[in-house]
Amino acid sequence: MKAVITVIGKDTVGILAGVAGECAKNGANVVEVTQSVMQDMFAMIMMVDISKCTVPFKDLADSLKKIGTEFGVQVHVTHEELFNTMYRV
Amino acid sequence: MINTNDILETINMIENENFDVRTITMGISLLDCIDDDIDKACTKIYDKICRYAKDLVKTGEEISIDYGIPIIHKRISVTPIAMIESACQAKNPVKFAKILDKAAQEVGVNFIGGYTALCQKGFSGGDYALIESIPEALSVTERVCSSVNIGSTKAGINMDAVGKMGKIVKQTAELTADRDCIGAAKLVVFCNAPEDNPFMAGAFHGVGEPECVINVGVSGPGVVRAALAKAPDCDITEVANIVKKTAFKITRVGQLVAQEASKRLCVPFGIVDLSLAPTPAVGDSVAHILEEMGLETCGAHGTTACLALLNDAVKKGGVMASSHVGGLSGAFIPVTEDAGMIDAAKSGCLTITKLEAMTAVCSVGLDMIVIPGDTSAEIISGIIADEAAIGMVNSKTTAVRVIPAINKSAGDFLNFGGLLGGGPVMSVNYASPAKFISRGGRIPAPIQSLKN
Structure with a gap:
């Protein structure tokens, strides 16, 4: 089972490490990362495997959103299935 | 990997364009709650709704978190109460409205639909009493929604019911005049009412529907x-x-x-x-x-x-x-x-x-x-x-x-x-x-x- 983490906001030092660190702490394995910085806006999309996640999905999502708040960026955590459903027939 | 633009488009829809799932509505059949003793029927209804819908709100919230999509309402629709009420000897349908309201409050849903009569061709036993009770029922409850089907393509339009509903809509507004006439906002008069509609105020669980859905x-x-x-x-x-x-x-x-x-x-x-x-x-x-x-x-x-x-x-x-x-x-x-x-x-x-x-x-x-x-x-x-x-x-x-x-x-x-x-x-x-x-x-x- 995979989840997609999106981080959108002003580029800040340490945001990638912050999110990845929190994933590692909770047993979520980072599978793939794409990021782009346009001017000073930062958009990162991270695919993580949550099948061995040690905490409930809600707690993982809450802790990542909290990190987002600390860095002043918007963090979304969603099951991969949402995008597969919406964009693949 | 999924296309980056697709992901960002979805996030943008949720954050900036009010994208949400409006309602998860659980339809519950109350046909097995019929009893000629109105109090017994009410107890059965309360117990059944609380049993079936006890996890509805929690589950809705969990799904909302898992997929990052707001799910605004969790609601319940039930078998048209006129059908349940017609079996009761004591004609006091407002009791049903009160028990629906109590059950809705207990399971945490904001609206419960089904204080309903289907009378497109004529009034059966419970229909008339239920329609007469709508103004009171909507004024003494908060979460109950009511609907009346007065016509259909197959049956035509029951003009007796049309005449009656004009009065009922007005009375409902009058009885809730102190609350911006909100009673009338919870009352829908239908032609060709769908039996599986999840949206309030017109939701009810039709007779052709399964036990729970x-x-x-x-x-x-x-x-x-x-x-x-x-x-x-x-x-x-x-x-x-x-x-x-x-x-x-x-x-x-x-x-x-x-x-x-x-x-x-x-x-x-x-x-x-x-x-x-x-x-x-x-x-x-x-x-x-x-x-x-x-x-x-x-x-x-x-x-x-x-x-x-x-x-x-x-x-x-x-x-x-x-x-x-x-x-x-x-x-x-x-x-x-x-x-x-x-x-x-x-x-x-x-x-x-x-x-x-x-x-x-x-x-x-x-x-x-x-x-x-x-x-x-x-x-x-x-x-x-x-x-x-x-x-x-x-x-x-x-x-x-x-x-x-x-x-x-x-x-x-x-x-x-x-x-x-x-x-x-x-x-x-x-x-x-x-x-x-x-x-x-x-x-x-x-x-x-x-x-x-």
């Missing part, structure tokens, strides 16, 4: 408007294509949520209702979609054509996205719940006559329209009869949910707050249909061939 209502006017805004100069064919594509994506999410809710609650999946349901929030308006298509204001000449296109394209896009589509499925035009409609009504551009024409091509009918408090019961019956005739002849669902604003007149404002919104009192035609309404009887079912 999950129906989901999607939303997303803001998403459709935003998609159209990105293509300001395309022709109308392309407009229809954009609406279809957007409706597809929206409905896929509804389907995903419905399947997931069905799996987690161990309840069969019923239908996804493809409706574009607006809210009073800025950017969540069906009127603004019509304006994005090129109208100066909703209500201008051309509005009915734009709405017809929108309604059809939403269905075409949505049908392929879900394995079972049902309910009302189309564009809603509730005036007080739509920021664009409120503005158009305030400016005088949107009138009841224009809204009536729009209802011939949209999914519901005259919805959430505030009318002057001195509108007579016969005029309300006339409005109901006209709307039912449109539904009957066109083989579609139509409904009337008008709110007589007691002690207020055209131009004043009524404010319910929350998702029910608020709106200006719209003027009605005061010429009397009293003689027509007082005749009673039934309008025969229309011919289904020789269509012109």
